[in-house]
Amino acid sequence: MIKPLQIGITGGIGAGKSTVCKIFNVLGIPTYDADSRAKALMTTDGILMEGIKKEFGTLSFKTSGELNREYLATEVFSDEQKLKKLNSLVHPRVGLDYENWLKEQIGAPYVLKEAALLIESGSYKTLDYLLLVTAPEHERIERVLARDKHRNREQVKEIIKNQLSETEKITLADFIINNDGNHSLLEQVLKLHDQFLRTSKREQ
Incomplete structure (x- = not known):
């Protein structure tokens, strides 16, 4: 192909x-919207979710399974090193998701x-x-x-x-x-x- x-x-x-x-x-x-896909993968990709929990604790997610954005905003987004770590977990999974999406774009110039x-x-x-x-x-x-x-x-x-x-x-x-x-x-x-x-x- x-x-x-x-x-x-x-x-x-x-x-x-x-x-x-x-x-x-x-x-x-x-168009593949990487930022929107990253947000979605953080609550649907099992490997990524486990990585986030292991690195930042189970409080990273609410009991409903939603991302605990308030907790992450306080614990992660305000700390440059922690944010880099989160990105290092997210970017490879987004990359894989993009590759799978790309395979479906048959015929697109x-x-x-x-x-x-x-x-x-x-x-x-x-x-x-x-x-x-x-x-x-x-x-x-x-x-x-x-x-x-x-x-x-x-x-x-x-x-x-x-x-x-x-x-x-x-x-x-x-x-x-x-x-x-x-x-x-x-x-x-x-x-x-x-x-x-x-x-x-x-x-x-």
């Missing part, structure tokens, strides 16, 4: 990568793998190309504040500060979509769509 061309898509918080993915979806391109930490996790290296969605920081902050009512401006700035800088991401990206409001997202996506289709045909 010929694997479809694999395009990684990433961007900092509020850059608009989910919006870009929706346009690709309308064009019929399958190319697929998208969307993830916020695509670069940080190193998983972009296993893909054919990396697409970065970028936007000015002030635009990103306003978008997140409009979307996430539970966050304030300082919290969003802190998240941006802790993410890999735009400059570093740009140096690694093969393609860039500028979502600053002055460039048409649709035109940029259509142009890349045509390019990915042509590349896919050449590689088959």
